[in-house]
Amino acid sequence: MSLYSETPSAALLPSGFSDLLPGEAEAEARGIACVMEAFSRHGYERVRPPMLEFETSLLNGSGSALSTQTFRLMDPSSHRMMALRPDMTTQIARIASVRLQDAPRPLRLSYSGSCIVIGTPGREADRQVSQAGIELIGPDSAQADAEVVALGATALEELGIKGVSFDLSMPALALGLIESAIPAADQDELIQALNRKDAASVAELGGPIAEMLAVMLQAAGPADRALDMLASLDFPVGVRPHFERLVASVAAIRERAPSLRLTVDPVDFRGWQYHTGLCITVFSTTSREELGRGGRYVAGQEPACGLTLRPQALLRAAPVPPARPRCYVPVRLGGEDMAALHAQGFATVSALEADADPAAEARHLRCTHFWRDGAVHAL
Amino acid sequence: MSLYSETPSAALLPSGFSDLLPGEAEAEARGIACVMEAFSRHGYERVRPPMLEFETSLLNGSGSALSTQTFRLMDPSSHRMMALRPDMTTQIARIASVRLQDAPRPLRLSYSGSCIVIGTPGREADRQVSQAGIELIGPDSAQADAEVVALGATALEELGIKGVSFDLSMPALALGLIESAIPAADQDELIQALNRKDAASVAELGGPIAEMLAVMLQAAGPADRALDMLASLDFPVGVRPHFERLVASVAAIRERAPSLRLTVDPVDFRGWQYHTGLCITVFSTTSREELGRGGRYVAGQEPACGLTLRPQALLRAAPVPPARPRCYVPVRLGGEDMAALHAQGFATVSALEADADPAAEARHLRCTHFWRDGAVHAL
Numbered sequence: 233m234s235l236y237s238e239t240p241s242a243a244l245l246p247s248g249f250s251d252l253l254p255g256e257a258e259a260e261a262r263g264i265a266c267v268m269e270a271f272s273r274h275g276y277e278r279v280r281p282p283m284l285e286f287e288t289s290l291l292n293g294s295g296s297a298l299s300t301q302t303f304r305l306m307d308p309s310s311h312r313m314m315a316l317r318p319d320m321t322t323q324i325a326r327i328a329s330v331r332l333q334d335a336p337r338p339l340r341l342s343y344s345g346s347c348i349v350i351g352t353p354g355r356e357a358d359r360q361v362s363q364a365g366i367e368l369i370g371p372d373s374a375q376a377d378a379e380v381v382a383l384g385a386t387a388l389e390e391l392g393i394k395g396v397s398f399d400l401s402m403p404a405l406a407l408g409l410i411e412s413a414i415p416a417a418d419q420d421e422l423i424q425a426l427n428r429k430d431a432a433s434v435a436e437l438g439g440p441i442a443e444m445l446a447v448m449l450q451a452a453g454p455a456d457r458a459l460d461m462l463a464s465l466d467f468p469v470g471v472r473p474h475f476e477r478l479v480a481s482v483a484a485i486r487e488r489a490p491s492l493r494l495t496v497d498p499v500d501f502r503g504w505q506y507h508t509g510l511c512i513t514v515f516s517t518t519s520r521e522e523l524g525r526g527g528r529y530v531a532g533q534e535p536a537c538g539l540t541l542r543p544q545a546l547l548r549a550a551p552v553p554p555a556r557p558r559c560y561v562p563v564r565l566g567g568e569d570m571a572a573l574h575a576q577g578f579a580t581v582s583a584l585e586a587d588a589d590p591a592a593e594a595r596h597l598r599c600t601h602f603w604r605d606g607a608v609h610a611l
Numbered sequence: 612m613s614l615y616s617e618t619p620s621a622a623l624l625p626s627g628f629s630d631l632l633p634g635e636a637e638a639e640a641r642g643i644a645c646v647m648e649a650f651s652r653h654g655y656e657r658v659r660p661p662m663l664e665f666e667t668s669l670l671n672g673s674g675s676a677l678s679t680q681t682f683r684l685m686d687p688s689s690h691r692m693m694a695l696r697p698d699m700t701t702q703i704a705r706i707a708s709v710r711l712q713d714a715p716r717p718l719r720l721s722y723s724g725s726c727i728v729i730g731t732p733g734r735e736a737d738r739q740v741s742q743a744g745i746e747l748i749g750p751d752s753a754q755a756d757a758e759v760v761a762l763g764a765t766a767l768e769e770l771g772i773k774g775v776s777f778d779l780s781m782p783a784l785a786l787g788l789i790e791s792a793i794p795a796a797d798q799d800e801l802i803q804a805l806n807r808k809d810a811a812s813v814a815e816l817g818g819p820i821a822e823m824l825a826v827m828l829q830a831a832g833p834a835d836r837a838l839d840m841l842a843s844l845d846f847p848v849g850v851r852p853h854f855e856r857l858v859a860s861v862a863a864i865r866e867r868a869p870s871l872r873l874t875v876d877p878v879d880f881r882g883w884q885y886h887t888g889l890c891i892t893v894f895s896t897t898s899r900e901e902l903g904r905g906g907r908y909v910a911g912q913e914p915a916c917g918l919t920l921r922p923q924a925l926l927r928a929a930p931v932p933p934a935r936p937r938c939y940v941p942v943r944l945g946g947e948d949m950a951a952l953h954a955q956g957f958a959t960v961s962a963l964e965a966d967a968d969p970a971a972e973a974r975h976l977r978c979t980h981f982w983r984d985g986a987v988h989a990l
Contacts, residue, residue: 234672234909235885236704243709245664246686246693251706254656254720261657265644273953275937275960277633278640282739283662283725285624293613303684305695307625309732314625316684316695325615327630330622336975338963341633346662346725353688360661375942375963487943506614530613558654563754564866574652581654584717584754596715 248351248359255555260362262553263391264344264543267364270387276342276366281323283345287315294529295322297505301349316348320363321506321529321538328369329532337370337534344543358544365526365540372535374477377510377528378484384514384524384539385492392551395517397493398485400455401500402478402510406448408471413441426499448498455482458496474509481510512539519549560594560602562587573608627730627738634934639741641932642770643723643922646743649766655721655745660702662725666694673908674701676884680728695727699742700885700908700917707748708911716749716913723922737923744905744919751914753856756889756907757863763893763903763918764871770929774896776872777864779834780879781857781889785827787850792820805878827877834861837875853888860889891918898928939973939981941966952987 245251252260268278284290284305291299303316317323320343328339344364351359366383368376381398388396406426410419418437422445425433431449438445444465451461459479467475482494500511509528516523523546526539559578561570563585573580578601587593594602594611601608624630631639647657663669663684670678682695696702699722707718723743730738745762747755760777767775785805789798797816801824804812810828817824823844830840838858846854861873879890888907895902902925905918938957940949942964952959957980966972973981973990980987 234911235674235701236672236708236911243668243705245661247688249661249663251661251710252659253710254658257657257659260659272935273958275958278636279633280631280636280639282624282628282630283727284628289622293615295614305682305684308729309626322614326622329615331630331632336977348662350687371963373963379961379963532613532615556651579652579654582758584750584752584758598715
């Protein structure tokens with residue numbers, strides 16, 4: 233019996249899951265290797281958590297925000313529910329606060345791997361999502377925020393991605409302002425209006441802070457202009473530190489990455505599920521997709537800041553790396569000649585029998601070169 | 612709320628699933644990159660199938676042999692059952708026979724990724740299994756068998772694994788002999804006896820082929836001696852081609868890899884689920900575990916031969932690569948100095964604030980070097 237009995241219907245994949253074919257798969261692997269190398273060079277050490285864990289550990293604490301996106305499985309061994317990871321940050325937080333609790337701080341960890349999300353029926357989006365990221369665990373400072381952003385920018389630069397923009401937000405700023413001035417029962421409607429950037433409703437629902445919120449809505453854009461506009465606002469004492477920290481983090485990022493495009497949206501709370509401070513979204517002018525996201529959160533008992541890049545999105549934004557030239561070689565080419573071809577950067581594609589017309593066979597096998605009479609010939 | 616609320620019980624992982632910590636995870640990634648690079652240099656192009664598929668495609672054809680080891684999930688989008696891959700070869704066969712049906716043959720594909728198996732309750736074995744492998748699809752020849760074995764040996768050599776042994780078997784040879792001479796009802800008991808290497812039971816149950824099977828049992832060992840012993844046996848006409856192919860494959864392997872240790876076990880049928888010809892198991896004298904396995908099978912309608920290495924086992928057998936030296940650097944070290952350190956192979960670990968005693972902090976952070984007064988100092 234054959235290993236795969238071809239029928240067209242059997243070959244369909246569930247929506248959101250796909251094959252990467254030659255070229256695509258190589259580009260993804262190279263892209264991940266490139267960003268992981270950048271992380272490693274800056275002292276971030278790789279960890280590799282498993283694809284699944286017990287539900288109680290994977291959806292622990294604020295990780296439960298991802299509960300509705302998580303596939304579950306019964307473990308026949310323990311009779312407990314396991315869950316496929318929808319995200320790796322909870323796992324890194326677990327490793328930092330349990331397995332590496334005695335490792336020195338600041339603790340710098342990197343990771344890459346696939347996550348699986350349930351998705352939204354009818355919406356065509358990836359449900360197997362590659363991640364490659366960093367977490368900086370221990371310090372809570374503008375310098376720590378800046379290291380994470382600057383290293384993310386370095387990794388994207390090394391991939392050759394142009395026009396990168398880091399979009400910063402600080403949900404606690406607007407949320408704190410709203411909590412200080414608006415009755416609890418009315419807060420949700422106002423937050424929805426801000427999420428829609430609906431200035432008319434914000435004016436109507438904003439009560440005593442309507443004018444401040446209007447300025448915050450208008451401020452969204454390039455970081456320097458945004459911070460200038462926010463500086464004119466009279467934030468309550470309990471909220472003002474969030475603004476000051478945003479200013480400090482932007483200044484620290486500027487110092488490390490002076491040419492990086494930074495924007496600030498002071499009324500962005502969408503999609504931030506476990507973050508407590510600065511939130512980061514990464515875009516590029518060469519792509520409409522989000523290339524990554526991250527920000528500040530609490531890992532176990534400790535402050536932490538992280539950034540997760542999405543290799544699938546990076547590939548669509550990055551220039552295509554040149555393919556390795558392929559040289560068709562005879563079935564019994566000697567080891568030295570083979571090694572010399574590899575040293576020149578060729579992939580060798582061996583004949584499996586004696587061959588009357590190596591040029592034709594090389595062309596058939598999509599080679600760029602072939603070997604004859606002791607030398608390489610281009611096709 | 613914190614992302615991971617530390618409680619010791621929440622940190623337990625299901626048996627067979629584990630974290631790789633710094634050092635281990637880096638070694639695994641380097642090991643996979645090393646073997647994938649060897650495959651790529653020899654013209655094997657990477658594909659990357661998804662972690663899960665519909666059950667009907669993943670357990671299609673003889674892939675159903677893996678059914679009892681496969682976790683299933685309901686897809687809320689299609690209301691069909693999906694399955695987590697227990698093995699990647701079925702997926703590669705699907706890609707070859709559907710997505711790449713028009714690609715030229717021989718088709719050489721490589722892959723790496725994690726597979727998930729249900730395992731055996733109570734047995735402590737990995738249930739998340741990394742794989743890195745090759746499939747050579749199209750030709751059915753001793754030269755094709757030999758290319759797969761020789762490339763596997765090359766990959767292991769580049770990882771620095773010593774004392775590698777490729778154990779070959781050809782289950783069709785003994786099975787064909789048994790089918791030709793033993794009533795169907797008695798075959799199973801005889802096969803069990805052969806699997807146990809139980810010479811007394813084989814003599815008792817072997818009827819007219821008892822003597823031949825006794826020689827085959829004794830033949831297991833170094834390939835040349837084994838083939839010499841088998842050559843004296845008078846195999847039935849329908850079975851003899853399996854022996855001749857085994858001889859030809861061994862000869863072709865010898866030609867490509869003269870110093871490779873080869874053994875032959877002519878009565879090994881354990882664990883071969885979809886294989887149809889030569890079966891390959893890889894061991895090393897530095898480890899008791901199987902490092903990989905593979906062999907000949909049918910992919911869709913086509914002959915194919917593959918080999919899957921197990922990176923987790925490779926790591927336990929391979930020498931530990933030297934760690935990258937780590938240099939502690941001041942918070943505002945210039946980009947040129949940083950780049951020079953990276954070019955010298957250092958990972959840089961940045962201070963996040965001004966630092967009175969960089970040597971002490973470097974030691975605390977497990978650095979090997981630190982930067983002071985414009986130069987690197989070893990600790």
